[in-house]
Amino acid sequence: MRASSVDHIILETLEHNHDHLTAQQIYERICERLPAVNQSTVYRALERMATAGKVSISDMGLGAAVYEMIGGERHHHLVCQNCGQTLNISDEIVSNFFHQLEAENHFQMVTNHLVLFGYCETCQKGKATQKTKEST
Numbered sequence: 001m002r003a004s005s006v007d008h009i010i011l012e013t014l015e016h017n018h019d020h021l022t023a024q025q026i027y028e029r030i031c032e033r034l035p036a037v038n039q040s041t042v043y044r045a046l047e048r049m050a051t052a053g054k055v056s057i058s059d060m061g062l063g064a065a066v067y068e069m070i071g072g073e074r075h076h077h078l079v080c081q082n083c084g085q086t087l088n089i090s091d092e093i094v095s096n097f098f099h100q101l102e103a104e105n106h107f108q109m110v111t112n113h114l115v116l117f118g119y120c121e122t123c124q125k126g127k128a129t130q131k132t133k134e135s136t
């Protein structure tokens, strides 16, 4: 199995699903098309592509890193820690923020998929009905 064909199928899988997938989920999907592929080949290919900037790798609070294809518009997420809902945020705000940080700290950002955690509107309402010790 040539590495490049595994890369190609991984990218197709990510493109087709248009979602964040863990390495395990990617592997399972690839197995449907390439039953002979082994897990470490897929994992290594993902790492290589993340380093090359073809896929993003993020912690979205799922217990495992998730991968997503980088193509077209950059985007970022707000993730609800309670229900797991993800909201997309545009790159405009984030890139302004990054430019500011880069200028102030003489730092070059590599992060291309920012994930921020919190509570969504629905879960905030749910929390409000529970008794809270701290005053808000």
Ligand SMILES: [Zn+2]
Binding pocket: 020, 068, 075, 076, 077, 113
């Ligand atoms: Zn994403």
Ligand SMILES: [Zn+2]
Binding pocket: 080, 081, 082, 083, 084, 085, 119, 120, 121, 122, 123
């Ligand atoms: Zn929520």
